[in-house]
Amino acid sequence: MKSYIKYLLLSGLTLILTVFLLNLGFVGTDLFAGKNLKIGSLFYSTITNENWLAFFGSFISGFAAFLLFFSNQKSLEHEKNKVKYENKMKKFENEKNIIFEYLSRLEINKIYSFLNDFQKIFCEDNTDKNELKYKCKKAISTYLSRREKLVELLNLIQLKLDVKTTLRENTNFALDKKQVYDNLINLRKLFEVLLEEVHSKIEKIERFSISEKEEINEIISILFDIKINKNKILDIVKDNKNLGLEKIINKEEKEEENKDEKIDNFNEIFEIYLKYTSNSIVEYFSILEKSELDKLN
Structure with missing residues (x-):
């Protein structure tokens, strides 16, 4: 309260002093022009200089118009920047949607579901070999169709990722666009390693005549024996040493000798890389959005 009263008193004194000095200027010009003045004119000029008053009036009007124009220009510039910011946010949102659609296609349960049909067929208590052969043939046909559709969708979303996002461009941001893009590509490579492993198993099944119990077993x-070659995985994730995936991949060898160099903890590795990739995407867009917000402010 005291500071507010002090501010009012200071503002009032400044205003009075400004008026006094302005009036003193008018008095000076009147004396210079040889006009008759009274002593009180020091505080209030009875003989005003119309030219000076007209000048100050025009100046104040012009300055006020300039301030209004300047204010409008600033406001207009801010609105333009705001529109640019909103358009950028929409662009980022579209890119995010494409990226997360890409991730949604890399659902490994879709690959395991290919095997489910075969597991159900051969685990049933079914002694009719002809019926078993028919069901297996039908399951293979269904699998090939589903696999073809899955690969087609992957290629389509890959095209959208390449064409409708800017991830392949390099930047000076703390988190490189190219790194985010490489993570997404590596995730697809891991997905395709599992897809090829399942495909090779179904090809093996297709070669069986299914005439003997031993064949069915x-x-x-x-x-039910899904193992992935560890060297294929290591080759894909070799640039991501900070994730510690090599240690996870090789942990089985510490327990027992792994002669065929295959691992059965693929799901764990894939989930770790999926989480890492998702976090890098979130971080990347956070940096982008903060940068655009700083420009607006």
Whole structure:
């Protein structure tokens, strides 16, 4: 309250002093022009200089118009920047949607579901070999169709990722666009390693005549034995040493000798890389959005 009263008193004194000095200027010009003045004119000029008053009036009017124009220009510039910011946010949102659609296509359960049909067929208590052959043939046909559709969708979303996003461009941001793009590509490579492993198993099943019980047992063994070559995975994730995936991949060798160099903890590795990739995407867009917000402010 005291500071507010002090501010009012200071503003009032400044105004009075300004008026006094302005009037003193008028008095000076009147004396210079040889006009008769009274002593009180020091505080209030009775003989005003119309030219000076007209000048100050015009100046104040012009200055007020300039301030209004300047204010409008600033406001207009701010609105333009705001529109640019909103358009950028829409663009980022579109890119995010494409990227997360891409991630949604890399759902490994879709690959395992290819095997489910075969597991159900060969795990049933079914002694009719002809019926078993028919069901297996039908399941293979269904699998090939589903696999073709999945690959087609992957290629389509890959095209959208390349064409409708700017991830392939390099930048000076703390988190490189190219790195985010490479993470997404590596995730697809991991997905395709599993897809090829499942495909090779179904090709093996297709070669069986399914005429003997031993063959059926071997098929069941093939269906439930999903292991991935560790070197294929290491080659894909070799640039991501900070994730510690090599340690996870090699942990089985510490427990027992792994002669065929295959691992059965692929799901764990894929989930770690998926989480890492998702976090890098969130961080990347956070940097972009903050940068655009700083420009607006």
